[in-house]
Amino acid sequence: MLSRAKVPLKHKSSDPQSQRCQEPKTSLPVSARSALSSPILKLDKYSQTSFFYIRGFKLSPRRKRGGKEFVCVCVCLCVGMETGIVVVEKVCGKSTVTRCFSKYPLKFIVPNKGDSISCKLTVGDGCTAALTTQASTKVYKAVGSKCSEQFLEVRIGSNALLAVIPDPVTCFATARYSQKQVFRVASDSSLVIVDWITSGRFASGEKWDFGLYKSTNQIFLEDDQPLFLDSVLLEAGSITSIAERMQDYQVIAMIIFLGPKLKPIQDEIQDDVKRMMSDSFRVPSSTSQNYMKVNSGLAPEKPPFIASCSAFGPKDVGSPQNFTNPSKILVTRLAAPGRGDFYLYPNLK
Template sequence: MRNSKDDKEVETGSVVVEKVGGRSSVTSCLSRYPLKFVIPRKVGSSKTDVVWVYALTYGGGIVSGDHILCKFSVEDACTMVLTTQASTKVYKSEGSKVSQQILEARVGSNALLAIIPDPVTCFSTARYYQKQILSVSSDSNLVIVDWITSGRYESGEKWDFDLYRSTNNIFLEDGQPLFLDTILLDKEKMGSIQEHMQDYQVIAMIILLGPKMQCVQNLVQDHVKKLMSEQLQLSPAALRHQRDKADHSMSKPSFVASCSVFGPKKIGLVVRVAAMTTESVYMFLRHQLAPLEVMLGVPPYR
C-alpha cells in the first residue's frame, strides 16, 4: 500500500517545454513515485519538431487514495505530446477513498499540446476523479482524448465501479472560460451504471482546438456525418416515424458519434463517442487523427 490510513501521499510531476536552438525541448522535468515520465530522444522523423512524454505509474495503475498532480507548460511555438503505454488502471477502492489525478497545463501562442492517452479502466468498486485544467492563448492548439472502458469486461466486470468523474476545463489566458465539461458516472446517484450504458463498453470525448486543427476538424465532421448516416440507415422522416410509434425494436448501432463546435469563430470541435468495443474506438482514433502525423512525427494510436 502506498498510503497509510492517516496520511494521503501526494505524487507530483511537472514538465516544461521551451525552444532551445530552434527546437522544442524539455528544459525541466520532475516526477515523484508512483509517477514516472519517460521522454524518448526521438519519435518519428527527426525533421518533426515535437517532444513526446510518456506518463507511467509504477505497478501499472492508480491505487485507492492516490492523489497525483501534474503540471505542464508548453511555451510559444512548441509542440508536446502526452501519452501512455497502456490503459490507466484504477484499482479497487478501500472504503470511501477516491483516487484523484489532476492535470494543469498552459499552452503558449502557436503551440500545440496533444493529450492522447489510452483509456481509463476502473476495476470493480473503484472510485476515481480526474480533472484537466488548461490555459490557452487565442492561437494555441489542443488535441485531447478522454475515454473510459466498462472495466475488466473479460473478467465479468462491466461498469461495476462506484464512481468515475472526469472534468475538462479550458480557459483563455485572461481567465474567460472557453470549454467546460464534466462526465459523471456515480453508482450512488444512478443506481446500476450498467443498465444506463446497456451494451456500450466505451465512451470517449475528443477535443480539437486551434488554427492548426481546422483542417482536421473539417475532415472529422465529414467522416462522422457519413459514418452515422451509414449506421442508422434511416432517413429523417423514418426516424421521426420511429419516435412517433415509440418503436424500440430497432437494433442499436454498435458505434455512435456526434460533433459540435464551440468557442469564438467555432475554433473548437468536440466529438463524443459511444461504442460496443474498445478496438472500434482505437480504429476511429487512428483514422481521424492520422493527419496529425505531420505535426507529431507519427500517427496517434498507430
C-alpha cells in the same frame, strides 16, 4: 545515494602482476563490502597511480596521506547490476512491501488506496508536444469512500500545439476515481484532448462495476475567460446501475480539437461523422419521430458504433463561417462495444 569510503591499499610486491588488495574494513553497507571483496588493483609503474575497480567500473585514482595510500571510492548503496529490488515481508500479520527500489528504465509502483496525483505542464511559444501513457490508467478497488484523484494543469503558449493522447482509464470493480484537467491557452494555441474510459476488466466479467467515475475538462483563454467546461459523471445508483445505462457499449470517449493547426482535421471529422452515422440514423418524417432504423417492424436497431460532433465557441463579428476564429472548438463523442472498435474511427488510426 552515494557513500564515500577511504580504502587503504597494501602492496606486497612491486610487481603489478602480484598485486593483491585485502578486503577493506570500513563501514560500507553489506552489499558494497561484498562488491569490494575481490577488487582488482591496477598499478601504473611509470606514474605510480593506482586505480580501483569495482565490477569493471573505474572509480578514482589513489591519494597519499601520512605516507599511506588511499583510494577515494564512490560506492552506490546498490552496487549490483539490478535495476529493481522488491522485498515483501509480514508486518503486523499482513504482507507488506518493506523495500522497493528501481532505476531507469524500470519503475515499480506500490499502489495505495486513494492515491492523489497532481501534475503541471507548460508548452512554450511555438513548441509542439505530446503527452501520452505506456498503458491504460488502472484504478484499483476502493476502500470505503476513498477516491483516487488526478489533477493536470497545462499552459500552452502562442502558436504552440499540445496533444494529450493517453490510453483509456480502466476502473476495477468498486473503484472510485476523479480527474480534473485544466488548460490555459493563447488565442492561437492548438490543442488535442482524448479523454476516454473502458467498462473495466471486461475479460474478467467486470462491466461498469465501479462505484464512481468523474472527469472534468476545462479550457480557459489567457485572460481566464472560460472557453470550454465539461464534466462526465458515472456513479452507481440505487435505481439503475451504470451497466444498465450504458447498454452493451464498453468504451466511451470524448475528443476535443482546438486551434488553427487542427482546422483541416476538424473539417474531415465533421464529414466522417456525418457519413458514418447516416447509415444508422435518419431524419424524422412528419409521420414518425423515430430517429433509428427499424428492422422489419421489430424494435429499433442499436448502431454498433455511435459518434457525434459539435462545433462551438466565439464567432468573428459579421462572419457566419465556422472555425474562422482560432478559438473555435470541435467536440467529438464516441461510444463503441470494445476498445478495438474505437480505432475504427478514421482519424484515430
